Every structure is written in C-alpha cells, then in structure tokens.
Amino acid sequence: MPPSSTARARATVFAPRLAALLDDHLGQDVFRLEPDTVGVAGHEVADRILAARRATETERPTFKPLHGRSITRTEASAVTRTVGNDVRDALARPLPQDVDLAGPWPLTGHLFLRDLILGQDPYRLRMLMSRNLELTPKLTWSVIAVGAALPGWPRPDARLTGLANRAARARGYQERRYVMGLYRRAAAPVCFTVSTLVTNALWLGSPFDDGTSNRNIILEALRLLPPSWNILRNASPEYPAVDGRIGERDDVLLLPLLSHRDPALWDDPDAFRPERWDRLDPDTTPGYLPFGHTSERCWGRHMVMPLAELLLDLIRGSGLVVDPAQRVGRVPLLGLLGVEEVRLTRPR
Numbered sequence: 001m002p003p004s005s006t007a008r009a010r011a012t013v014f015a016p017r018l019a020a021l022l023d024d025h026l027g028q029d030v031f032r033l034e035p036d037t038v039g040v041a042g043h044e045v046a047d048r049i050l051a052a053r054r055a056t057e058t059e060r061p062t063f064k065p066l067h068g069r070s071i072t073r074t075e076a077s078a079v080t081r082t083v084g085n086d087v088r089d090a091l092a093r094p095l096p097q098d099v100d101l102a103g104p105w106p107l108t109g110h111l112f113l114r115d116l117i118l119g120q121d122p123y124r125l126r127m128l129m130s131r132n133l134e135l136t137p138k139l140t141w142s143v144i145a146v147g148a149a150l151p152g153w154p155r156p157d158a159r160l161t162g163l164a165n166r167a168a169r170a171r172g173y174q175e176r177r178y179v180m181g182l183y184r185r186a187a188a189p190v191c192f193t194v195s196t197l198v199t200n201a202l203w204l205g206s207p208f209d210d211g212t213s214n215r216n217i218i219l220e221a222l223r224l225l226p227p228s229w230n231i232l233r234n235a236s237p238e239y240p241a242v243d244g245r246i247g248e249r250d251d252v253l254l255l256p257l258l259s260h261r262d263p264a265l266w267d268d269p270d271a272f273r274p275e276r277w278d279r280l281d282p283d284t285t286p287g288y289l290p291f292g293h294t295s296e297r298c299w300g301r302h303m304v305m306p307l308a309e310l311l312l313d314l315i316r317g318s319g320l321v322v323d324p325a326q327r328v329g330r331v332p333l334l335g336l337l338g339v340e341e342v343r344l345t346r347p348r
Contacts, residue, residue: 013330022258037250037251043286046254056234059232067174082163087117102320105202128183155168202344206321214309218308220273319346321345322342323344
C-alpha cells in the first residue's frame with residue numbers, strides 16, 4: 001500500500017547534525033565521527049560489536065548509577081518486572097470514558113499514559129513524570145530533593161502501583177531520594193518512548209489504511225524514526241579485534257538511525273511501508289535494532305508495543321487526524337528521537 005497523499009505532503013526536517021549523519025554516512029559501515037569516536041552503521045560490524053561484551057553500568061540507557069550508587073542487574077531486573085506488572089494491570093482495567101486525545105503530541109499521549117498507569121500514585125511521585133524535567137538534570141534532582149524532604153511520605157497501599165510501593169518502603173532522606181530517582185528512571189521512559197513513537201507513526205503515515213495492523217505501523221515507525229537512534233559503547237580492548245578501523249581508545253557510536261535506512265538492507269528505504277512487516281521478523285531482520293541487539297534487548301520492549309498499539313487503536317477509532325495545516329515536522333537532536341510536536345485535531 002503506498003503512503004497516502006496526505007502523509008506524502010508532510011516534510012520531516014532533521015536537526016543539522018542528524019541530517020549530516022544521513023547525508024554523509026548513509027550506506028557506510030564504519031567511519032570516523034570525531035578524533036576519539038568511530039561511527040558504526042554496518043549491520044555485520046554492529047552485531048559483532050554488541051556481541052563482544054555486555055554493556056557496562058554507565059552505558060546502560062536506564063539503569064546507570066544513581067546518586068553515585070550502582071544499580072545492580074538484580075535490582076534492575078526486579079524494577080523492570082515491577083513496572084511490567086504495573087503496565088499489565090493498567091491494560092487489564094477498563095479504559096477511562098470519553099478520552100480526548102486531541103491536542104499537541106507527544107505531550108497529550110504522555111499525560112494519558114501517566115494517568116493510565118500511575119494515576120493512583122502520590123503526587124510527589126507522579127510529578128516526576130513531567131516532561132519539563134527533561135530541560136535540565138538539576139531541575140529533576142531539585143524536585144526529588146524537595147519531594148524526599150517533605151513530611152507525609154507515602155505508606156504501602158494496595159491501591160498504589162508496585163513501583164510506588166517499592167518507593168513507599170524507603171526509610172530516611174537519602175534512601176527516599178534514591179527511590180524517587182529510580183521511580184522516574186523506570187516509569188518515565190515507558191511514557192516518553194510510547195508517546196514519542198505513536199507521534200512519529202502518526203506523522204509518517206496517517207491516515208492509515210483500515211487493513212493495516214497497528215503492529216506493522218509501529219514497527220515501521222521504529223524503523224524510520226527509532227526513538228533509541230544510537231547506542232554508545234566506550235572504548236574497549238575487544239573492539240579493535242572486531243574491526244581494524246576502530247582504535248584502542250575509540251568510543252563506538254552504533255547508529256540504528258542509519259542502518260534502518262540502509263539501501264542495501266531495505267526496499268524503498270525512505271518510504272513508510274508498514275506492509276513490509278507482513279514478511280519480515282523484527283527480531284531477526286539484519287540492521288533493525290529499535291530495541292537493541294539480541295545479546296541485550298531493551299528492558300521495556302514488552303511494555304512499549306502493547307501500549308503503543310492501545311494508543312493507536314484509540315486514535316484510529318476516534319477519527320482524529322493530523323492537523324492538515326501542519327506541513328513540517330521537526331526532529332531535534334535529543335536522546336529520544338521524535339517529531340517535536342504534531343497536532344491532532346478533529347476533521348472539520
């Protein structure tokens with residue numbers, strides 16, 4: 001199915017550095033980005049790099065050290081299971097009635113998901129989901145410092161999410177700061193990623209053909225605008241052995257942004273064609289890394305897909321459309337790749 005004329009009329013404008021990556025290095029496998037950084041977009045080299053060793057604690061995107069305290073893999077796994085259970089519980093409950101998803105995205109989708117999953121949690125925890133905290137880490141830690149110091153720390157309660165109940169068991173100011181930081185680290189990426197992904201899908205391909213599955217739409221949006229568009233690996237002795245163009249002191253930046261559009265791997269690589277996923281397996285397709293490598297998959301992948309499908313289902317059933325007056329979608333240089341704002345409106 002070719003993309004609709006409405007979708008084709010939209011222009012996606014990448015930030016200059018992202019545009020330069022696409023213009024200068026698309027189709028290349030290994031290339032120099034900085035004196036101490038090598039870019040990798042070739043899928044075979046990327047596979048070997050990612051299989052060479054596991055990510056260190058500072059390379060993990062979510063569970064980096066917090067307040068100088070390491071987050072063990074055991075704790076990270078337990079927190080992941082807790083958030084996964086919270087998401088499943090939210091999906092099992094009846095949806096709120098008369099949901100209005102019109103307005104600016106991804107903000108509207110983010111707020112809906114926050115309230116759907118975390119709506120019963122104390123305000124001092126839910127406030128950590130504000131997208132305004134993305135402006136600067138200092139603002140985030142200031143909010144956490146105040147929230148940990150306020151009296152009336154929540155008590156465990158069956159009405160709270162599992163993640164909030166983990167926080168409620170904290171004792172003492174320092175431990176409260178830590179669990180508040182962990183609450184944000186674990187819950188915010190789910191809402192941020194899903195709302196950004198659905199925004200990207202709407203911008204790239206809507207209106208969608210009635211016969212096109214939400215699954216295929218999401219997989220194709222992940223290909224063209226992968227929210228996790230790069231994977232950093234710090235210099236390591238394993239990497240020069242993988243490829244001689246990588247030096248002993250070179251950091252390695254793997255770039256799904258490029259491998260997802262490599263003309264050697266994809267038919268019509270720049271086109272939004274969700275039907276391609278009728279015959280492709282996202283877990284084995286070469287160069288497709290929206291959730292990382294098979295050696296270490298993203299912890300949130302099993303939460304992202306059902307939540308994104310739910311949002312798309314609600315939007316497609318509501319009759320909302322991308323504002324016909326919006327012709328340009330800007331993609332800024334941020335850690336989470338996505339169209340900055342897309343306006344959803346009701347047809348006139």
